[in-house]
Amino acid sequence: MDSSAKLTRRVTLADVAKMAGVSKQTASRVVNDSPNVTDETRARVKQCIEALGFRPSALARQLNTGRSHTLGIVSNASVGYLVCGEAYVGMLQQTDKMGYALLNKLVTDFAPDNVTSLMDGLIERQVDGVIWAGPDIGDSHTWMDSYPMERLPMPMVAINTRPRPGIDVVGFNNFLGGQNATRHLIGLGRKRVAHLSGPLDRWVASERVLGWRKALEEAGLGDCQRLFVEGNWETSGGGEGLRRLLEIDPKIDAIFVSSDRMALGVLLEAQRMGIRVPEDIAVVSIDNDPQSAFFNPPLTTMTQDTPAMAEAALCLLVRRICERHGEPYPALCAEMPNTSFEHQLIVRGSTVAN
């Protein structure tokens, strides 16, 4: 073996310049497609770039320009959450189109010290902006109240969190989602409309509960509020949830379930107990998982266009970044995006027999 075993030295702009017989300047101009270079010179330099296999160092450029063209995204570990779905994929694609890369960080512990060191990591790497997609659980977001946001050297957009002054938030209107799901049941003539919720310390879950209550009140069914059980998002919680709801009132005729997975548990338990869906009990849920159309019966559910929401968050973030740097908005972000998204009802066999 010869000395090629040693790390090959990186090809630099200086190498290109030397080979082409021009200054680094001019070489740089060609790399960056700036004008003021003879066609002839440009061609020659381009050849050298090709021949040497030159690839500009993003690091060096970043150090000069102060822009890393990298975005940080902070999410949590719960599988099935944003980062694990099409929303994340959509965001990646969009990010790529706009010339940014995406740096992923996990947040599990929301203690201020921990969050601070997490943010420090992003600051050190000089990301141009941050998307905060940690779930709003209990006091998981109180750090935002004490964190010195004004000292944050880059803009931040939060996803699906309780609104907070001074922070950009993009997300779904879960209150309305819960309200509309419940209205659907009421519109079918159901009179005892129960709710199997997600964990109540989740902001998303608690908003849906409020929406359910609101819809009940609108319809003069306020006494249904006792028909409530807190679930765990999971299939395993569905069967138990159904049984507990029936203990509260055996004559329940409809349930709004806060996740498709729990709804699957409800459907299976109902089958076991000989309860007919939707004749005896109508079931509507939220998520529209791919499998849900194939449940028995197919599940009526509220779908959320998470990719659109993710794209909106990204767009807003890039706009904030441009504002900080006094740059014009890129074409893809020309318009201020929608920041509040609505769920769409998909009616299937679990509420309307066919």
Added chain:
Amino acid sequence: MDSSAKLTRRVTLADVAKMAGVSKQTASRVVNDSPNVTDETRARVKQCIEALGFRPSALARQLNTGRSHTLGIVSNASVGYLVCGEAYVGMLQQTDKMGYALLNKLVTDFAPDNVTSLMDGLIERQVDGVIWAGPDIGDSHTWMDSYPMERLPMPMVAINTRPRPGIDVVGFNNFLGGQNATRHLIGLGRKRVAHLSGPLDRWVASERVLGWRKALEEAGLGDCQRLFVEGNWETSGGGEGLRRLLEIDPKIDAIFVSSDRMALGVLLEAQRMGIRVPEDIAVVSIDNDPQSAFFNPPLTTMTQDTPAMAEAALCLLVRRICERHGEPYPALCAEMPNTSFEHQLIVRGSTVAN
């Protein structure tokens, strides 16, 4: 508004040094915890760091050291695939522990030009290593044969791909997975063991087919090979798959299905057709999705420890990186990881009535 509207200038090491009355050198030593600094000096510098809110620029450091402590991960957009699950989360956590950040890139188009520009993007950002988690579909990996790997300035580890000389691969033994799933059915005394596969251009799917065939031959059931239908991974393909298999032979008594989602389709269609599972037809599948334990009947399936696999890939990559740079392995990667993982059978009601 005063001039604070302007971007606050970054606090630099020079600021710290000046305030502490030392050289940048010494300040740097304190930041990097290197010895050869008086306790007194160290304390003073640390105070200044705190007071100024100094955070070292990872960029500048990277430019000097040639190490970005960033890893690239290339994956595809298919939801449900590696990047969308606990494997990715596990990898993120592990990555973080070892002091690396993870840069995520999407690959959709496997044309050589496209792959090259994708790799260029990673090279420009000077990632220390790459995990290639694009799916092995058709000729999606032939670029590896023509790409000048020796010129790649960083090591690469591929996940779940067909073995290729000169490339590190970590993944599951899908041949064995298919074989063991089928052996389970045969061990239950089934004689007409069919297979509903994934798309055949997927390496993973085709390996499972081979495993199924092998198990049939072992048991002298070679004539079952005609009991085969190609599926699409999805729930929608399950029902159709079952019907087509029954057209081939109405007396099928067992099916090895290549995904839990398709298996759900099979179960529902069987129910509709009045076929009892497992009495008439036993069903085993691969994936162990969280919902599958709650299907009716609960699904017998092969689980794969993707987090362990992902961690192994990461560990191997970091070792390769250290080798390139002549560094010792970090403690977390002291041992050469396993590179071939096996599925584990989880027996439930769809093969064994309880």
Added chain:
DNA sequence: CTGAAAGCGCTTACAG
């Protein structure tokens, strides 16, 4: 249209 200089924020040798 082209180039020499200074600088981005840090680190790596090398002196003291």
Added chain:
DNA sequence: CTGAAAGCGCTTACAG
């Protein structure tokens, strides 16, 4: 134990 110099690979003014 501490520091002055040179350099990582590029870019941004400023001259010509």
